[in-house]
Amino acid sequence: xxxxxxxxxxxxxxxxCLAGTAxxxxxxxxxxxxGAWCLISIILxxxxxxKDAMTLAKTRIKANLVGAAIxxxxxxxxxxxxxxxxxxxxLSIIACELLxxxxxxxxxxxxxxxxxxHESGRHFWDVALERAGGVLxxxxxxxxxxxxxxxxxxRSAKVxxxxxx
Numbered sequence: 779x780x781x782x783x784x785x786x787x788x789x790x791x792x793x794x795c796l797a798g799t800a801x802x803x804x805x806x807x808x809x810x811x812x813g814a815w816c817l818i819s820i821i822l823x824x825x826x827x828x829k830d831a832m833t834l835a836k837t838r839i840k841a842n843l844v845g846a847a848i849x850x851x852x853x854x855x856x857x858x859x860x861x862x863x864x865x866x867x868x869l870s871i872i873a874c875e876l877l878x879x880x881x882x883x884x885x886x887x888x889x890x891x892x893x894x895x896h897e898s899g900r901h902f903w904d905v906a907l908e909r910a911g912g913v914l915x916x917x918x919x920x921x922x923x924x925x926x927x928x929x930x931x932x933r934s935a936k937v938x939x940x941x942x943x
Contacts, residue, residue: 832928
């Protein structure tokens with residue numbers, strides 16, 4: 779019985795998410811703060827639709843970086859509170875609109891939250907920079923996973939076509 783394209787895409791997405799989760803969790807065991815936010819960013823970057831996976835991954839990375847930058851600016855401007863978080867989310871949505879990153883607006887807003895949410899007893903900038911590093915690392919890992927899976931599929935399709943000739 780031949781697997782449908784939809785089922786293949788679903789299984790591929792599950793494999794990508796599991797690979798990303800394994801990598802992110804390993805980083806979490808080594809560096810809990812960076813690893814936790816890295817893990818979330820990896821999953822945000824991965825895309826279930828194979829045909830636009832690379833384009834969507836790039837868009838989500840750009841949006842994540844926009845959100846992380848806005849989150850860091852929010853820290854610089856004013857101590858973080860509900861109003862500042864709302865301003866950061868609003869700015870991330872506007873920035874994504876202006877940069878034509880609408881499909882990944884959620885990623886930018888979540889990056890703002892990741893950077894600005896603060897646990898008591900830690901220095902603001904240390905936490906913000908660790909989290910920004912985690913977001914950046916997660917974006918890079920998510921993109922690499924997308925690229926590896928995408929390249930593997932393209933190579934497999936070429937081999938199958940050669941065999942079929």
